[in-house]
Amino acid sequence: xxxxxxxxxxxxxxxxxxxxxxxxxxxxxxxxxxxxxxxxxxxxxxxxxxxxxxxxxxxxxxxxxxxxxxxxxxxxxxxxxxxxxxxxxxxxxxxxxxxxxxxxxxxxxxxxxxxxxxxxxxxxxxxxxxxxxxxxxxxxxxxxxxxxxxxxxxxxxxxxxxxxxxxxxxxxxxxxxxxxxxxxxxxxxxxxxxxxxxxxxxxxxxxxxxxxxxxxxxxxxxxxxxxxxxxxxxxxxxxxxxxxxxxxxxxxxxxxxxxxxxxxxxxxxxxxxxxxxxxxxxxxxxxxxxxxxxxxxxxxxxxxxxxxxxxxxxxxxxxxxxxxxxxxxxxxxx
Amino acid sequence: xxxxxxxxxxxxxxxxxxxxxxxxxxxxxxxxxxxxxxxxxxxxxxxxxxxxxxxxxxxxxxxxxxxxxxxxxxxxxxxxxxxxxxxxxxxxxxxxxxxxxxxxxxxxxxxxxxxxxxxxxxxxxxxxxxxxxxxxxxxxxxxxxxxxxxxxxxxxxxxxxxxxxxxxxxxxxxxxxxxxxxxxxxxxxxxxxxxxxxxxxxxxxxxxxxxxx
Numbered sequence: 001x002x003x004x005x006x007x008x009x010x011x012x013x014x015x016x017x018x019x020x021x022x023x024x025x026x027x028x029x030x031x032x033x034x035x036x037x038x039x040x041x042x043x044x045x046x047x048x049x050x051x052x053x054x055x056x057x058x059x060x061x062x063x064x065x066x067x068x069x070x071x072x073x074x075x076x077x078x079x080x081x082x083x084x085x086x087x088x089x090x091x092x093x094x095x096x097x098x099x100x101x102x103x104x105x106x107x108x109x110x111x112x113x114x115x116x117x118x119x120x121x122x123x124x125x126x127x128x129x130x131x132x133x134x135x136x137x138x139x140x141x142x143x144x145x146x147x148x149x150x151x152x153x154x155x156x157x158x159x160x161x162x163x164x165x166x167x168x169x170x171x172x173x174x175x176x177x178x179x180x181x182x183x184x185x186x187x188x189x190x191x192x193x194x195x196x197x198x199x200x201x202x203x204x205x206x207x208x209x210x211x212x213x214x215x216x217x218x219x220x221x222x223x224x225x226x227x228x229x230x231x232x233x234x235x236x237x238x239x240x241x242x243x244x245x246x247x248x249x250x251x252x253x254x255x256x257x258x259x260x261x262x263x264x265x266x267x268x269x270x271x272x273x274x275x276x277x278x279x280x281x282x283x284x285x286x287x288x289x290x291x292x293x294x295x296x297x298x299x300x301x302x303x304x305x306x307x308x309x310x311x312x313x314x315x316x317x318x319x320x321x322x323x324x325x326x327x328x329x330x331x332x333x334x
Numbered sequence: 335x336x337x338x339x340x341x342x343x344x345x346x347x348x349x350x351x352x353x354x355x356x357x358x359x360x361x362x363x364x365x366x367x368x369x370x371x372x373x374x375x376x377x378x379x380x381x382x383x384x385x386x387x388x389x390x391x392x393x394x395x396x397x398x399x400x401x402x403x404x405x406x407x408x409x410x411x412x413x414x415x416x417x418x419x420x421x422x423x424x425x426x427x428x429x430x431x432x433x434x435x436x437x438x439x440x441x442x443x444x445x446x447x448x449x450x451x452x453x454x455x456x457x458x459x460x461x462x463x464x465x466x467x468x469x470x471x472x473x474x475x476x477x478x479x480x481x482x483x484x485x486x487x488x489x490x491x492x493x494x495x496x497x498x499x500x501x502x503x504x505x506x507x508x509x510x511x512x513x514x515x516x517x518x519x520x521x522x523x524x525x526x527x528x529x530x531x532x533x534x535x536x537x538x539x540x541x542x543x544x545x546x547x
Binding site: 035038039113114115116117118119122123125126127134135136139162163164165167168171242243244 | 436437438439440441442445446447448449450452454455456457458487489530
């Protein structure tokens with residue numbers, strides 16, 4: 001058994017190394033915001049990070065891994081769940097965000113509570129409704145497992161797991177999750193062409209949506225109040241909770257629209273199941289308040305045909321290569 | 335060997351005390367000014383950016399200066415090595431972690447998040463942590479927990495402490511917890527776990543408890 005394990009690990013590392021470009025900046029994209037000088041990408045660290053991402057040992061009772069609420073085929077979000085559920089079926093208070101292109105983000109979570117990708121994993125590991133553990137217990141567990149001793153040794157030249165090493169390896173895997181090969185990207189690269197409906201949808205998108213969902217990342221990474229009526233039970237103030245500035249009340253991070261076809265339900269609390277509900281919200285259901293985004297103060301007007309065209313464009317942001325790429329998947333281990 | 339000839343050792347010893355001289359032990363009971371009993375279970379704090387001054391002139395600073403200190407016997411002392419001929423009249427250090435370090439991602443050593451001094455739900459180091467028990471606390475277990483942090487804007491809780499001292503092999507710095515807890519009405523405030531104005535005020539109170547007298 002031991003020999004097979006070692007052999008498997010060997011193939012895993014060798015196979016992994018040859019199979020993919022670890023990190024790249026897609027053509028015409030801005031400079032990444034992550035500081036790679038402090039965490040140089042290596043295949044061994046990415047492999048360790050990926051192993052951690054799929055390991056339920058991170059949760060208090062070894063039942064929940066990151067992938068439970070961030071599954072690849074839904075662009076690393078929790079498909080079909082408005083509010084994500086974690087350990088012992090606990091329900092959280094927000095919709096788990098889709099994960100992609102994280103090197104181009106500076107603040108994480110719907111409210112920007114996390115200031116560096118390295119530190120992101122600490123939050124779900126410790127949250128009582130998610131993994132209900134803590135980084136000390138996780139590091140202790142890892143240090144007791146032979147498999148991790150080898151993974152840490154290959155990654156850091158030392159078999160001991162520490163908080164710093166665990167978090168850096170985690171960040172490395174997350175940095176490699178890049179989605180930049182949708183039909184939209186191919187059109188921009190002049191490899192494909194939009195049909196008439198998509199073309200019209202793209203124009204409508206540029207006119208009505210692009211100031212917040214800015215190309216090519218389809219977000220400005222800013223926080224905005226998009227006119228959702230505050231849920232009376234959750235009473236979520238968004239970014240205000242972090243900055244305590246009244247001007248941040250009801251503001252949430254502007255999410256990317258990439259792979260939006262598969263990241264339903266939508267919004268921070270997952271209140272909309274369908275894209276058509278999202279469009280209807282922006283067209284006619286904006287709830288006014290002091291912090292409402294300036295862009296939404298005047299109504300957005302779309303005919304029903306235009307709604308269809310805009311939706312058709314949004315579907316060109318689906319990146320099937322990304323959604324099914326084995327290098328990100330659990331199956332990719334085998 | 336050259337180093338031993340040109341450098342001398344300087345230790346900063348942080349001694350938690352209750353009142354003037356009563357050392358703080360985690361299993362002892364102490365009495366506040368109003369005679370109510372109080373126990374301490376955890377005291378941890380970061381000391382960073384140690385600098386030495388000759389009158390007003392900066393004469394030495396420690397590079398990569400981050401130290402986790404507290405009641406555990408192995409983290410009471412900071413060991414420094416300074417030029418043998420160096421004299422000074424004053425030392426300064428920060429109580430807490432600066433804002434740049436707070437946004438620099440995962441760090442090791444005393445800054446490793448496994449040290450229990452990093453918030454999980456909102457990024458940032460806890461600069462000062464004091465936990466214990468008092469009958470005055472309106473908490474089911476009569477516990478108080480002060481986790482003080484916050485690194486930016488009006489929530490910045492980092493404090494710079496300046497103390498007069500000339501060179502000694504070991505400089506003893508007392509941390510008077512009596513002064514700290516007497517500045518708080520424990521019947522109204524026993525629990526701070528996030529940044530904000532209350533954390534800033536208590537951080538200022540904590541900084542005043544450090545003395546070389």
